[in-house]
Amino acid sequence: MCKKAVKIISLIMIIITIIYFKNISIEVESEPYVQTIYANADTFISQHNKTVNFHALGYLEVGKGFYGHLRHALINFTILGIKGLPRNIEIIKAELYITRYKLQDFLYKGYVEIAVCRVTSLWDYATVNWIYRTYTERWKNMGGDYSKPYAKYKVYSYYQPKKTMVFDITQMVKEWYNDPKKYPNYGLIITCVSGKGLIYFYSSNMRAIEIQEKPHIKVTYIYKIKITPPSSTIIIGTGNTKTIDIQVSGYCPYTVNLELKDYPSGITYNFTPPSGHTTFISKLSIMASPKMSTGTYTIKIHAYGRGIECEKELILKIVPGGDFSLSLNPSHIIVSQGGKNSSMIRASISGIFSSQITLSVEDVPPGFIVTINPQIISQYTSSSITVSVNSTVSPGLYNIVIKGTGGGKTHTIILKVEVKPIPFNFDIQVSPQNIDVKSGEKVNINISTILLAGIPQQLSFSLSGLPSNTNYIFNPQSIYPPGLVVLTIDTSNLDGTYSVTITASGGGVTRKATVLLKISGFDFSISVNPKNIEIFQGESKTITVTVTKIRGIAKPVTLSLLNLPTGASYNFNPSVLTPPGTSILTINAGSAKGTYVLIIKGSGGGITKTVPLTVNFKERKCIIATVTYGSEVSNEVNLLRRFRDNIVLSTYAGQRFYIAFNIFYYSWSPYIAQIIHENSWLKLPMKILLYPLIISLLIATNIVQPIIALNREIAVYVAGTIISSMLGII
Template sequence: MKRTARSWGVAALAAAAVLVPLGTTIASAAETGAAANLPSANFEGATVPTDLPDASTQHYGGTPAKVTEFPGIIPGIRAGGPRPEGQTCTGTLVAPTKVLIAAHCADAAGEKTFVYGLDDLKLYNGGNGSGFQASKVVTYKKHPKYVNFDQGYDVAVVTLEKAITLVGGAAFPTYATSADASDVLIGKTGLSFGYGKKDFNDTTKDVTLTKANMPIVDGDSVCQGVGAGFKSATMICAGDPNGNPTILPGDSGGPLIVNNKIYGVASWSRADFKWYGVWGRLNNDMGDWVKQEVGTTVPADHTVSVSPASGSVKAGNYVSSTITTVAGSGGAENLKLTASGLPSGVQAVFQPTDVAAGSTAKVTFDASTSAANGTHNITLTATNAAGKAANTQYSLTVTDGGQPGPDFKVTIDPSSLTVDAGTSDRVALSTVAGSGGAEQVTLTASGAPSGVTVTFLPATVNTGEGSKVIVETAASTTSGTYSIDLNATNSGGKVAKATLTLTVKGVTNPGDHKVSVNPSSLTVNQGAGASAGVTTTAGSGGAEELTLSATGLPSGATATFQPTKVPAGEGAKVTIQTASSTPAGTYNVEVVATNAAGKTASGTVSLTVNGQNQTPFALGSAPSSVTVKQGASGSSTISSKQGSNGAEQISLTTSGAPSGVTASVSPSSIQTGASATLNLSVSGSAAAGTYTITVTGTNSAGKTATTTVSLTVETVTPPSGVTVTLSPSSGTVQQGQLAQFSARAIGGTGQLTLSSSGAPAGAFVSFNPPWLSQGGTSNVWIQPNFSTPPGTYPVTIKATSADGKTGTATYTLTVTAWGYAFGSAGRH
């Protein structure tokens, strides 16, 4: 587990859970007057959440996502990582060989690799899967000012061994720099992506890509008291105070996106992860450093080749080849295809004329009846937008061939198919009229293997028209790759053709695979949903593809699978969502896995739907009336009673609080049968009177219950002078430790200023804040250093009002000699 490193030397400070930055001794920490903060932790995949008091489990709160939604997203894995496939962090590809990520991700042990293109990282299968690009790490450069994740500058740039191209030829994401420093982020909502944990203990072992909207908050106000402290100069705070949604271990380094630009890199949270998330800020010098490290990517020369590289054609006919392009570091950039060196009477036709680097195209050399005989070297060129060109050579031999062939043509799209035995697919056939204009041609096929049927719809067309070609295979068709000629014959017997490459994959048809569902029973309220894991077991058909579906669902309910198709032996997640109209009751839902031959296997999950229209839950309050003076606070206990649905989760909200009164419920979400506290904070400016505060509970189906509390606000008559109250009024500390108490002051008019006298030699007195409004409270710290003489000292705390009135109170401070106690906590 990775947490903030600490050194503990004084027992009292250890008990207070003071977090000390790396490289700071306990003595220097005491001398700086560090406040007692809760521990923090980063989001690296091996981090285990810590249970803190009064913290309830919250989930990530995100939704499934695809790489195509944010093409730069890329998961990092490491040898020995405890998560599936060794998933450890999440980064963003900002250049073909550059990954933007958190600096602390470099500290995790084990060889590191990045895997691109998968919505579910389990499909990597230890490198034995398909549909991904992977590259090992060459360098992992941290920001030069980085010390520890909760002290800022938690950003790094990884250089990969191999270049990676983004899906669909997408452009690389952009990130903020100091040029965006004036952007106001507070109040906006950022979008976060990650492959990290989806639940508190990583029970589901889910490494799919998810996303969540993260409201950006004022971290200077609400994100304090954890770790080394939030610093807005290098950090962004977003999410929810209870961690729903939040980001979890495995999401470290993931992006926080605002207006399609990356403004933050996932960094840390409170150690239980039931709090806000903190991202490293990029719209400052941190983003400038990233830009410097990424640099300007100069695409390396792409390459182009042709196969076959030579061909012979009779005058009046044509011959075709396949052009293959290979991307350079410019990725899947657009390339324009051209030909030069063509002999008279020969033209080159590209299908298509523009391709993404890494793609293929078809080139057809069409020789007219007047084409010059001989062998000609033709240059085929692929040119990018910057004008950089790559060439390859094609040798074309033209002969007169005696009787000219037809000059009408046939093309197909696509030119190749791959099917399972027992299934079918189709291609589109197009004809192009020749010098004879539109003439009728008959379509036929030759070269089809046993068990393969080719049907044309229609079978007779005029040149210039098209036809649909259906290729059907029998379950007995032998697996292999075949060339099938699709022919067009005119009334004079002239034939033009296109060749279809057909690959048939054999299908084992036993139907002896198996399916199970865990858990085997689910209980939901009307309008709510629940998820379970689906496990498939391969039969003698091996890792054949299985399509997942569900039967037996009650009215209004739906089942969603993620993914919908899996190889036998792999798992999926099923989510059953009910409607508010779904009838209450218990149903046996069958989860069905069907192979390509239509053979099925199923597993059963028992679904119980609780009715929402029976006895409702209820709320109560005690006391039901509260009297609070201006500048003070009060509370009432909010109780809940279960209805017919039994124990269900409800959220609690308040309404009716007048100006100057803050009403909040803690916790804000409970199970029926439990209770919460209504806290009423009355400012000194609140108007006297009686008000009705309403507390509303809402369940997952939107059903509500309410209770009320009558709040009476009474005025406070300030004394003629200033009254200062200390709590507590005395304390004992060792040399080098902190004495902490509160000071409340009221009286006179206007703002009150705090000061002190009588502190012993070497002691430092500080106030937070040093100025108070009438009836306000300040935190006071007295810190004797290690040279302060032991003894008892009366320290006077003085408050002076704006009109010159004063008041004092005495804090009795006892200083004892410093003593050493053993204990440690640190990086694991």
């Protein structure tokens, strides 16, 4: 039990100690910086040995020797530059330290008074002597050119020989540092003012001694820091806080600490940040207690640290504190279930009120989330209050209490929040979105209705983007989302690409979706009757060509015939028709002979269709000549055949003649040929009878041959005339 009690008491003491020290500000003392600068050159000159340079010796002599000759010591230090003092400092003190180690030629109870002066001419430690300051330049005054004494020191004969002597040369170092043009640094000279005796000092060349026994200067200084407030006067109302920017500038390599001094009771303050490296800005917040006395006070901003000491006075006026009020814009917001909305809050100030105002939420209804950003405002800023409402919160009017605290004052304001039911909202999705079908096919499009928010409302559907005579149907025609509607489109009268827009409307909300419908439209087929025909040379036959529409909107079809042999010709009537329809194809055999597969081609609407037609062009034989001459390939028969094919049947007039001639010739020639065939003795008389005809044909053929190239119709007429005339003469 005792151990537990001890532990509890120890814990209480620790807590008390932490609380106590938490409220104590630990002061960092200002500490001027001390820099030691050792001599970079030293020597002495002698009146006794006027032309001798003593820089190689390890000691310095100052005073008056046994025979009355003077000795002066010259020492040079680097004050400016990398090895010297830093920039932007204020020198507080500068002291010369030299260590004597021997006294000589002093009178009994005598003394020597020496002085430290500033050298006014440049000298070279390796060549300087009593007469010359450099190798070629003389002193203006033998023994050195120097100023009046800056410090003096008396050394008596009974003093201890070894002693570090200190001279205050603050003014000399300040002149070198602050005005190097007016006071160039040529070093210092230690001269004998009065008395007799020689004092020996360690020089910078002396070995086997401590570093601090060599000539050196100790310079004590602080950095010149500038404290700049926005104004020299600060006015704060009781219970308020005032924050100002404090700029700390000026070169300083060390941390600058800030504190407030000489402030009255009832004032608390805070620097943010409390320290930094120049140049930096710290925000000084001064809090005035609501109960403190009004009045005018002088306070100080103190900057301190290593080598730093600076203060800036400010006038602090404490006046009666003002007040603030809160306002909302708007003060009444509307939020849907599951949604959010916001309002802006501002503070209006009366009197002297400079404190910041901290905002918080005093009362929040269940299902509400309220955020304030930022939570701290002033008379020049505002804050946004965002209210988020859960979807389960019942519709109605709610109050949210916002509290503002600052400057010892507290005020509240009410934000009215009206919660409304979630408005109805929906969306639609169609599938497929790209459709490619043939004209006449049915198209089915699935329309998915999606409920996004609110209570479902009845949806109706419409369609646009198709010709007015297009048949379509929605199934069902109306629906409550979520659900599926199927759109069926009859494409019988469609051809081409359509952008179809499907519109769903209901509850004051309209949604649209687009489907790209591509219809492969017009198509047709071709048929012929009959499919196989025979035509004798010189004759013609007709074939019925039927063009039938398969689908789409009928378009003109152009008919043509391919693979027709030379000597034959054709004609479509009509050659262009719009299906359904028929065309009569007339084929004139002319001189063609043999069996061919002709192609009937129909082209229209970007589509080409073909159908085959087999035609046997039959040759009519010269049966009497063949029987008479005994062969189809005899010269006489070939002459008759060539005349018929190349001249008669190659022209329109010849074809008309040939048709009439055939009717007449083949009405009796088979019987004559049969008689000749059965009675061979008749062949010779027949040859004699046919010979004039053969001669006439041969002569006519040769005569009209040139005419054929010009005009076949004239050629056949001339040939007929020649043959008739010759046969008439014979």
